[in-house]
Amino acid sequence: MSRIAYFGPRGTFTEQAARSFGDAEFVAVDTVPLVLAAVRAGEVDAGCVPVENSVEGAVTATMDSLAEDEPLYAVGEAILPVRFSILTRPGVKAEDVKTVASHPHALAQVRYWVAENLPNAVPVATTSTASAAVRVNEGEFDAAVSAPVAVMHYPLHELATDVADVDTAVTRFLLLRRPGHLPQPTGRDRTSLAVIIAHDEPGSLANTLSELALRGINLTRIESRPLRGQFGEYRFYLDLDGHIAEQRVGDALAALHRNSRQVRFLGSYPKADESTSDAPARATDADYQAAAEWLAKVREGL
Numbered sequence: 261m262s263r264i265a266y267f268g269p270r271g272t273f274t275e276q277a278a279r280s281f282g283d284a285e286f287v288a289v290d291t292v293p294l295v296l297a298a299v300r301a302g303e304v305d306a307g308c309v310p311v312e313n314s315v316e317g318a319v320t321a322t323m324d325s326l327a328e329d330e331p332l333y334a335v336g337e338a339i340l341p342v343r344f345s346i347l348t349r350p351g352v353k354a355e356d357v358k359t360v361a362s363h364p365h366a367l368a369q370v371r372y373w374v375a376e377n378l379p380n381a382v383p384v385a386t387t388s389t390a391s392a393a394v395r396v397n398e399g400e401f402d403a404a405v406s407a408p409v410a411v412m413h414y415p416l417h418e419l420a421t422d423v424a425d426v427d428t429a430v431t432r433f434l435l436l437r438r439p440g441h442l443p444q445p446t447g448r449d450r451t452s453l454a455v456i457i458a459h460d461e462p463g464s465l466a467n468t469l470s471e472l473a474l475r476g477i478n479l480t481r482i483e484s485r486p487l488r489g490q491f492g493e494y495r496f497y498l499d500l501d502g503h504i505a506e507q508r509v510g511d512a513l514a515a516l517h518r519n520s521r522q523v524r525f526l527g528s529y530p531k532a533d534e535s536t537s538d539a540p541a542r543a544t545d546a547d548y549q550a551a552a553e554w555l556a557k558v559r560e561g562l
């Protein structure tokens with residue numbers, strides 16, 4: 261049976277996401293970098309980590325490691341709705357709560373609710389939502405902002421359920437493997453890249469994006485992170501519809517490789533939402549094939 265590490269401990273949203281990929285032996289690991297390190301070291305077959313939340317944005321620990329450390333490829337994604345339970349030790353009332361602990365992304369998603377309902381509470385960051393529950397159980401903090409499943413693992417009381425400042429909030433998770441396991445195209449695929457564009461000159465980002473637009477490729481996400489040392493230099497994270505095995509996507513990636521300082525492929529994998537990744541008219545593999553055949557003939561002088 262394959263072994264999947266997930267950002268734990270037991271009872272995180274990430275555990276739920278990991279279990280959605282099917283039967284496996286699941287291994288809880290305390291932080292995102294340690295999950296990715298376990299995959300790189302071959303201690304597990306795959307690792308599941310959060311990558312972005314619709315309210316708070318990117319999970320930078322995931323993005324930085326995927327772009328900078330030894331390569332890993334995404335082979336699957338999961339998208340979960342995010343609504344929280346507020347867990348306390350039995351007998352603790354809202355007015356007694358002086359500290360409310362959780363992962364920073366979770367605290368950001370209940371900021372207004374906490375201000376209104378736990379007016380005496382100071383927010384405290386923990387490594388994950390479930391580690392907050394562990395520490396509330398140990399008496400360190402008064403309340404944890406947790407995934408609803410956490411109450412099944414820790415003997416805590418639900419002070420409130422279904423808590424979220426934004427009703428429709430979702431988090432996206434990736435299943436990552438060492439290179440060598442490219443999933444087959446399904447017609448509903450996403451490709452992820454990290455790109456450092458070549459020069460800080462007018463139009464260089466527009467030129468990069470034009471390589472995608474010209475080939476009818478739909479960009480689903482663009483996010484930048486500074487290259488740490490100074491302002492003015494950024495790495496762009498691009499998610500686009502389509503699979504690297506498709507002609508238009510391969511062609512665009514080759515063009516980016518020619519024109520950019522660095523292109524790192526982060527995976528082509530089936531999308532978790534219902535949308536397709538069909539090529540538009542005149543950009544299908546058959547269109548590319550026909551054009552290549554025409555060119556070959558012309559080059560032979562025919």
Ligand SMILES: O=C(O)C(=O)C[C@]1(C(=O)O)C=C[C@@H](O)C=C1
Nearest residue numbers: 272273274310363365388389431
């Ligand atoms: O702490 C957890 O339960 C996680 O799985 C992490 C995480 C995140 O990184 O965004 C996942 C979903 C929620 O948005 C809050 C926290």
